[in-house]
């Protein structure tokens with residue numbers, strides 16, 4: 310039976326004023342407030358003014374019904390709050406943890422806009438869904454009817470898994486192929502465990518498996534099985550392969566030992582945390598313990614690398630970024646977290662080469678911001694004569710990701726891609742130039758966010774179901 314939750318308008322905040330900022334960033338009422346977590350979630354939810362112009366909702370890619378589930382939380386009706394929130398979000402506890410809320414729902418909360426500090430929407434979303442799991446309110450996947458159609462999904466990241474969930478609930482036969490040994494994509498091997506605990510991802514993988522989704526892991530499409538074979542086996546195919554080609558650095562010494570790719574570094578760390586034996590971690594090649602670490606890049610991946618290096622016990626951690634703080638692509642909240650943990654940011658700096666092999670330093674050029682480019686962003690320019698060497702014995706390149714060349718890898722020239730190499734797909738149905746082949750997530754958008762991959766996956770599943778219905782009734786889908 311659902312636990313009764315009393316309304317508690319006790320101002321926990323007054324009792325623990327220093328915790329407010331931590332809460333906005335840490336997303337964990339239980340960790341911060343312990344036995345007061347319930348009261349704190351209720352109190353935060355009650356701060357929502359029910360403004361009637363829910364910018365939070367319109368700036369959430371899933372258009373979550375935030376004001377209503379905040380109101381239900383305020384009233385102590387947590388189960389109903391959970392039920393409402395999961396109608397629009399396949400993995401609310403994941404988004405609550407790792408959405409960059411300062412750029413999405415919370416950044417557009419009217420209370421935030423009026424200078425009183427946002428309602429911590431992500432923390433409430435996480436709280437109600439974690440509670441739902443604890444209380445047994447999360448329903449297993451049990452389709453009311455089994456359908457004959459089958460869908461092959463390539464890629465077990467959030468885009469593929471959100472589609473798998475929706476299709477399986479509708480009774481479709483779903484097989485997910487992934488080249489990794491665990492499902493979850495970047496939820497499992499990219500995003501660090503201190504932001505997203507791996508049990509939370511594994512629990513969702515299990516729910517899907519228990520619900521009848523078939524996983525074919527350690528299966529690299531293009532080498533272990535061809536794309537054509539997958540197409541042959543299924544009525545529809547979803548490509549959700551993400552983007553994994555790391556942007557590289559050129560310049561003297563760029564091939565030196567001790568210069569590594571962010572994805573390799575983070576994957577090794579995540580594997581080690583999952584209990585795997587990771588030789589590159591054991592050998593120190595992908596381990597920051599006792600090292601002078603320099604991370605190059607200003608996005609969220611760079612923030613994950615610097616914060617992971619701190620946790621591994623690095624001697625020092627510096628982050629080089631060629632623009633200034635205001636112009637960095639990563640979340641400001643993450644920068645603040647990293648600074649509080651001891652990371653030093655060297656704004657307006659760019660590497661021009663590397664000293665030593667193994668690497669002993671980064672040759673750095675100081676930059677300034679010049680005139681805005683076509684996109685309106687100020688372009689960084691070199692300041693002549695302001696070079697210096699930044700000491701480092703582990704350099705992590707976190708310059709972003711590009712798509713692999715899928716048409717060439719899979720021998721499928723009919724799969725149309727954009728000039729950036731992302732797969733071209735209809736923005737509503739997500740169908741590609743190949744009939745019955747859909748594509749979602751980063752492989753369509755370029756490096757993006759989990760919440761957008763979830764939205765795409767849900768929409769593609771809807772479009773496939775419409776197409777199946779149309780085929781079975783003979784009425785063409787729109």
Ligand SMILES: Cc1cc2nc3c(=O)[nH]c(=O)nc-3n(C[C@H](O)[C@H](O)[C@H](O)COP(=O)(O)OP(=O)(O)OC[C@H]3O[C@@H](n4cnc5c(N)ncnc54)[C@H](O)[C@@H]3O)c2cc1C
Pocket residue numbers: 407408409463464465466467468469486487488489493494495496499500501504528529530531549550551552575609610613749750751752756757758759760762
């Ligand atoms: C380090 C890092 C941190 C991030 N942090 C955040 C964050 O805090 N918040 C946020 O919202 N977003 C974050 N992102 C972005 C987010 O993880 C992605 O936008 C999201 O995971 C994209 O989902 P996806 O399903 O499109 O692809 P992915 O999650 O990349 O999953 C793709 C899957 O396809 C599989 N695959 C690829 N090619 C093949 C093939 N040929 N055969 C078989 N399988 C294949 C891969 O193994 C992988 O499992 C982060 C990204 C990185 C790299």
Ligand code: SF4
Pocket residue numbers: 368369370371372373375398404405408410413414415430431434760
């Ligand atoms: S899914 Fe992300 S953007 Fe939407 S309400 Fe949740 S935390 Fe905010």
